[in-house]
Amino acid sequence: MPRIKSTNFTRLLFFIVLGVALFLLGNRVDELRVYQGATLAMYVIAISSIILLTGYSGQVSLGHGAMLAIGGYAAALSHEHLGLPIWICFSIAVLAAAAAGAVLGTAAARLSGPYLAGTTLALAVGLPSIANQFPILGGEQGLLFDVGAPPARLGADFTQYKWYFWIAALAALIAIWWLQNILRSRYGRTWRAVRGNEVAAELAGIHIGKSKTLAFTVSSGLAGLAGGVLAMTISTVSPSAFPLSLSFSLLTGAVLAGVSTLSGVIIGALTLVATPEIADAISRRLGNSENVTTNLPGLLVSALLILVVLLVPNGPVEQWRKFRARSLHEVTHR
Amino acid sequence: MFGLNRGRLLVATAVLATSGLTLSAMPAQALSPHQEVGVSSTEIKLGVTLPMTGTASPGYNKVPSAMKAYFDYVNANGGVGGKKITLVVKDDQYVPTLAVAKTNELILKDKVFALLAPLGTANNKAVAAAVNPGRRGVPVLFVNTGYSGFANKKLFPTTFSLLPSYIVEAKIMAQYLKENFSDKKIGLLYQDDDFGDDALAGFKQAGLNFAVKVPYASGSQGVAGVPATWITKLSAAGAEVVVLFGVSSATGAALATAAGMKFAPKWVLGSVGGDATTIKALGVPAGVLYNATGASFLPATTDTTDEYIKLFQDINTNYNKGAVFDNNVLVGMNTAFVTVQALKAAGPNLTRKSLITAIEKKGATFASAGLTPLMFSATSHVGYAGYWFGTYGPTGDLKPNGGTYTMYTTDSAAGAVVKSTYSRPAMPAKGLPN
Numbered sequence: 001m002p003r004i005k006s007t008n009f010t011r012l013l014f015f016i017v018l019g020v021a022l023f024l025l026g027n028r029v030d031e032l033r034v035y036q037g038a039t040l041a042m043y044v045i046a047i048s049s050i051i052l053l054t055g056y057s058g059q060v061s062l063g064h065g066a067m068l069a070i071g072g073y074a075a076a077l078s079h080e081h082l083g084l085p086i087w088i089c090f091s092i093a094v095l096a097a098a099a100a101g102a103v104l105g106t107a108a109a110r111l112s113g114p115y116l117a118g119t120t121l122a123l124a125v126g127l128p129s130i131a132n133q134f135p136i137l138g139g140e141q142g143l144l145f146d147v148g149a150p151p152a153r154l155g156a157d158f159t160q161y162k163w164y165f166w167i168a169a170l171a172a173l174i175a176i177w178w179l180q181n182i183l184r185s186r187y188g189r190t191w192r193a194v195r196g197n198e199v200a201a202e203l204a205g206i207h208i209g210k211s212k213t214l215a216f217t218v219s220s221g222l223a224g225l226a227g228g229v230l231a232m233t234i235s236t237v238s239p240s241a242f243p244l245s246l247s248f249s250l251l252t253g254a255v256l257a258g259v260s261t262l263s264g265v266i267i268g269a270l271t272l273v274a275t276p277e278i279a280d281a282i283s284r285r286l287g288n289s290e291n292v293t294t295n296l297p298g299l300l301v302s303a304l305l306i307l308v309v310l311l312v313p314n315g316p317v318e319q320w321r322k323f324r325a326r327s328l329h330e331v332t333h334r
Numbered sequence: 335m336f337g338l339n340r341g342r343l344l345v346a347t348a349v350l351a352t353s354g355l356t357l358s359a360m361p362a363q364a365l366s367p368h369q370e371v372g373v374s375s376t377e378i379k380l381g382v383t384l385p386m387t388g389t390a391s392p393g394y395n396k397v398p399s400a401m402k403a404y405f406d407y408v409n410a411n412g413g414v415g416g417k418k419i420t421l422v423v424k425d426d427q428y429v430p431t432l433a434v435a436k437t438n439e440l441i442l443k444d445k446v447f448a449l450l451a452p453l454g455t456a457n458n459k460a461v462a463a464a465v466n467p468g469r470r471g472v473p474v475l476f477v478n479t480g481y482s483g484f485a486n487k488k489l490f491p492t493t494f495s496l497l498p499s500y501i502v503e504a505k506i507m508a509q510y511l512k513e514n515f516s517d518k519k520i521g522l523l524y525q526d527d528d529f530g531d532d533a534l535a536g537f538k539q540a541g542l543n544f545a546v547k548v549p550y551a552s553g554s555q556g557v558a559g560v561p562a563t564w565i566t567k568l569s570a571a572g573a574e575v576v577v578l579f580g581v582s583s584a585t586g587a588a589l590a591t592a593a594g595m596k597f598a599p600k601w602v603l604g605s606v607g608g609d610a611t612t613i614k615a616l617g618v619p620a621g622v623l624y625n626a627t628g629a630s631f632l633p634a635t636t637d638t639t640d641e642y643i644k645l646f647q648d649i650n651t652n653y654n655k656g657a658v659f660d661n662n663v664l665v666g667m668n669t670a671f672v673t674v675q676a677l678k679a680a681g682p683n684l685t686r687k688s689l690i691t692a693i694e695k696k697g698a699t700f701a702s703a704g705l706t707p708l709m710f711s712a713t714s715h716v717g718y719a720g721y722w723f724g725t726y727g728p729t730g731d732l733k734p735n736g737g738t739y740t741m742y743t744t745d746s747a748a749g750a751v752v753k754s755t756y757s758r759p760a761m762p763a764k765g766l767p768n
Contacts, residue, residue, distance in 0.1 A: 032442035132526075132551045140552040141456040141527035142430065144463050160466060234434045235464035238456075240553075241431040280439075294387050294425060 008181065015177045022169050026162055035161040035233070036273050041168035042229040043253060043269035045175050049222035050254040051262055056183060057215030058195035059108060060117045063124030064223050065247035070127070071097040071224025072231035072241065073137065076145035086147050086232075090171065093228035094221045101220020105213040124247045128239035142238025145231045168229045175225055180262060182218065191215050245298065252305045258315015267316060275300050370685045372447025378414060378677060378684065381422040381440035383433050383461075384453035384478065389556035390428035393582040393612030393662045394453055397478070398423040400666025401451065403654035404646075405674075411766055414677045415684075422446060428453075428552070428581075430460035437461045441472055448689065451669050453478035455529040456552065458493075468492050471686050475676065475693075476669050476717070480606070482532050482746045485716045492686075494693055494710070496669060496717040498631060500529065500579075501746040503605060504536025506721050507577065507629065509742065509751045511542060511602065519545040521573030521599070523564055523588055525580045526551050533579045533604070539748065546571030555584040561591040569597045579604040586616030593622045601626035605721065610730035611660035620730035628732045629721040632703050633739070635664050636731045642668070642703035645765040661732075668703045672717075675700045675767040701767065705741050707756050719743045720754055 026034055046068060053059050061067075074096035075089040084092070104123065108116050131137040150163035182188055193201040194211050202208055231237045249272055257268030279296035286292050312319040372379040382398055385391035398421065405419040413419065422444045424436035433454070440446045449467060452458055458477050461467070467474050474493040477484055482499035484490050511520060522537070524530035526549035537544070548567045554560045565588065568576055576599045578585045585607030592598065601623070607613075608628040614620055633640040638647070646667045650659050657663060677684065679692035679700075697710025697717075706720040720743030724734045734740070741754035762768060 030442070032438070035438060035442065132554075139526050140554075141459075144459070146463050149469070160469070233464075234431050234460070236430055236434070236460045238430055238460075240429045276435075291387070294427070 011180060012177065015173050019169070019173050022173075023166075026165050026169070031159050031161050034159070034165045038161065038164040038168040038229070038233045040266075040269050040273050041165070041172035042226050042233060043250075043272050044172045044265050045222055045229060046226035046250050047253040047257055047268045047272075048176060048179055048262060048265050049219045049226065050250055051257060051259055051265060052179060052183070052191075052222065053215060053219035054254060055260040055262075056188065056195060057191040057212055057219075059212060059216060060113070061120040061219075061247075062117045062251065063120035063122070063127075063247050064219075064250050065242045065244065066120075066123045066127040067097045067101060067220045067223035068227030068230060068246065069237070069239075069242035070100050070220075071227025072145070072237040073131075073143070073227075074224065075228035075231055076143040076237045077136070079145055079147070080143060086167065090225060090228045093224045095224075097224020097227065098217050098221030101223075102213065102217040104220070105216025106209075108216050109209040109212040121244075121247075124242075124244055128242050131239045138238065140239060142236050142241065144236050146235050147232050164233050167232065171225060171229055175222055176262070176265070179218075179222065183262065187211075187214065249301060252301050255305060256308055256315065258312075258317040258319075260314060261317055264315050264317035271304065272301070275304075370447060371445050373417070373684050376417055378417050378419050379422065379444065379446045380419065380448055380450040380475075380673070381424065381437075381444055381446035382450050382452060383424045383426045383436045383440065383457070384451070385428040386423065386425035388425075388427035388429070389553050390454075390581050390583055392586070392616055393609050393660075394478075396657060396660070396662040397451065397453070397666040397669075399654055399657065400650070400663040401670040401673075403649050404667045404670035406653045407649045408670075408674050408766065411764070414674060415682055417684075419674070419677070421450065426454075426457060428457065430454075430456050433457035434460050434464040437465045437467075441465060441467070441470065446472075447684075448473040448475055448686065450475050450673060451478045451666075455479045455481040455532070456527050458484065459528065462490055462493070473686055473689050475673055478665075478669075479529065480532070481528055482535075483528065485714065485746065487713065487715055490715070492690060494697075494715045494717070496672060496704075496708075497605075498706075498718045498720060499536075499716065499746045500532035501536035501539065502719060502744055503629065503721060504533040504579075505540045505744050506742045506751050507602065507604070508537050508540030508542035510627075510723055511575065511577070512540075515575045515600070518574040518600070519572050521546045521548065521568040521571060521576045523548045523550065523568065523576065523578050523580060523584070525549070525584065529606075530579060536746075540751075544577075546573055550580065550584060552581075555580070555587040561587040562595065564588055565592045565595050565597050568592075568599070569595070573599055575600045575602060577602045577604065578607060580607050582607045582609055582612040583616065586613045586618050589613060589618045589622050590616065593618065603628045605629050605631070608732070609661040610726060610732060611658050612662065614730055620728065623726040623730045624728050626726045627723055628726060629723050630661065630732065631705060631718045631721050631741075632661070632664055632668060633705065634724065634732055634734060635659055635661055636733070640703070641761045642671075642765070645761065646703070649765075664703070671765070671767070672700055672702050672708075675702075678767055701759060701762055703758075705739050705756070705758060706743055706754055716746075719745065 053061055071093035075093040078084050078092045079089045132139050150158045190206050190211050198208055253268030253272045256271050257264035276297050279300055283292040283296055384394055386395045402421050409418040426433040426436050458479055468491045476494055476496040480497040480500040482501045484493050484495055522544045524533055548564050578588055633643050637643050647659050676693050679696045680689040693710050694712045697708055700708055704718050706718045708717045709719050720741045722734055722739040722741050724732045726732050742751050743754045744751040
């Protein structure tokens with residue numbers, strides 16, 4: 001197959017084309033889909049942060065929801081108390097979560113496997129309840145994070161959710177484009193080397209601890225951005241916006257996406273957005289019982305996670321690649 | 335990742351194109367320009383979000399079926415201008431982020447005409463910020479919260495409430511406490527959010543000082559060991575009278591834990607969590623409630639001499655599978671009753687705008703089971719303005735002190751608490767508003 005050479009320029013071009021496609025799509029669909037699109041963009045950022053951490057640097061986090069929470073709160077606080085423009089609030093969200101990630105990452109670099117999983121899990125359980133200890137964080141009720149109405153020049157028909165979608169999609173496009181470049185750089189190669197074989201990587205002159213800490217920091221920064229976007233789409237941050245189930249959903253999304261490659265991230269995000277819809281449709285058929293409606297989404301996500309781990313452990317995208325490689329192999333060796 | 339060979343480019347384009355087609359194939363809105371959203375020739379669709387499951391749900395999860403029961407009764411008697419009222423119920427588990435998601439579904443997916451009786455201060459605030467029904471012109475009829483902030487018509491132009499504000503309730507309760515327990519040490523348990531803060535503002539306005547104030551985080555009543563810390567604090571401060579200003583589950587948890595710890599002050603229950611059936615269902619023996627003080631703006635649920643109570647009990651038997659008739663059922667039916675009047679008052683060309691105008695213009699004349707007048711006007715979107723006090727009997731039923739409803743009314747500002755002289759007009763025939 002003739003290959004278009006993947007250069008920085010062609011990748012940038014691809015993202016610009018994707019952006020235009022999303023822009024056109026956003027004008028075609030109704031407001032509910034636009035809102036789901038914004039949520040989708042948030043998931044894309046959050047899941048890619050887990051893929052970077054787990055797939056590329058080989059560390060596990062069961063508590064990335066906590067990093068989203070730090071980002072969300074940082075954005076809301078800087079917006080409420082300093083009145084900063086939205087893009088600066090998002091930058092602060094990234095920096096705050098990255099700073100927290102650097103601290104946690106230093107500890108994480110010394111831990112591995114179940115110990116790291118346990119530590120991050122504890123963080124996700126404990127961190128949101130800090131909001132109840134300091135009045136400035138607004139307690140259980142949380143803080144409002146209102147990014148405001150869309151600019152008037154976009155017209156009276158331009159809805160609030162389309163505005164959220166624009167911001168979220170732009171954030172996701174920039175984040176993924178940047179992440180992709182990072183992964184192709186020296187740092188990306190270093191992370192992969194460490195994931196592949198720590199001893200070999202060390203012999204090659206790579207500082208394992210520093211490399212892992214850096215991955216944790218970058219991943220947390222991305223999660224912080226996702227937290228800011230999440231806070232925007234629901235206009236509020238509160239402990240209940242970052243439940244433990246969010247951390248698990250993100251991890252599930254990453255597994256569905258195929259944790260070792262970024263290209264499946266959209267599959268993971270789509271699944272997370274579609275699950276409540278599917279659950280809703282099923283529970284309607286089952287007579288709309290509250291118990292079914294409440295518990296079905298979690299059940300579906302968990303079942304999907306188990307199925308993916310059993311059937312396509314590396315994710316559907318990786319599986320597809322292998323399948324194609326095998327059939328190509330068969331063709332050429334016949 | 336997006337290594338751009340032609341094959342992948344093709345796949346990516348195909349995915350984009352298919353998703354685009356699928357998404358755009360879903361109909362945006364198949365409505366004729368003159369038909370209001372959520373109103374058809376046969377149906378008026380309303381939607382409610384409230385906790386149907388979860389820590390805060392006990393009691394409140396009975397409200398939707400009660401509202402539905404009254405609507406079914408009206409539907410069976412010709413509906414509103416021949417249109418049947420349907421109610422879509424969504425469970426938000428008392429979690430603001432879920433309330434936002436569920437309200438989005440109601441407005442964008444189910445395309446309801448108006449929101450009805452969404453419950454919870456924090457939830458309604460989150461919804462107002464994120465979904466912004468005001469900007470969308472979607473009426474929010476009769477929020478089930480007494481947060482005084484919702485009276486701000488500029489911020490919440492389409493929101494109406496029936497409940498008196500928590501400031502009103504606290505001011506009236508403060509006067510009652512001063513009159514009856516001026517020499518006692520009074521303690522307060524309140525929910526640590528805008529709901530509780532509103533009550534604190536009312537108590538402060540009335541100049542009532544507490545010996546001890548115990549805040550609780552919403553939801554923490556369900557955490558093992560937490561209610562015991564409240565009781566320890568109240569009892570350590572020597573509180574002889576304790577005011578409970580929380581949701582039903584927190585009120586029940588406080589009473590049950592206190593009974594277990596042999597702490598028995600004089601209890602004064604706020605209207606939000608004061609429903610005896612719910613408290614009993616949470617495992618509190620009726621005897622614990624005995625002699626506690628409660629407040630309400632509707633007739634007592636056991637008062638069968640009241641024509642509204644009699645009607646609602648009949649409807650409850652025939653349309654609500656004979657659910658236990660408690661204050662939640664009563665509040666639900668009364669809310670539905672006022673809603674039907676508002677819909678009828680809006681006239682044959684029902685629109686969101688005409689509904690809001692109708693309540694502003696005619697709301698003050700609406701009949702209802704309430705024992706104070708409704709205060710709706712072009713400048714006020716708040717309904718009732720007062721409370722009567724009663725005592726819980728041995729079986730847990732709230733009966734008015736002295737055998738008659740003595741209503742006290744006031745406002746959310748510096749106005750005095752006064753005894754009301756209002757006498758409620760007769761109920762429309764068969765309980766069907768004209």
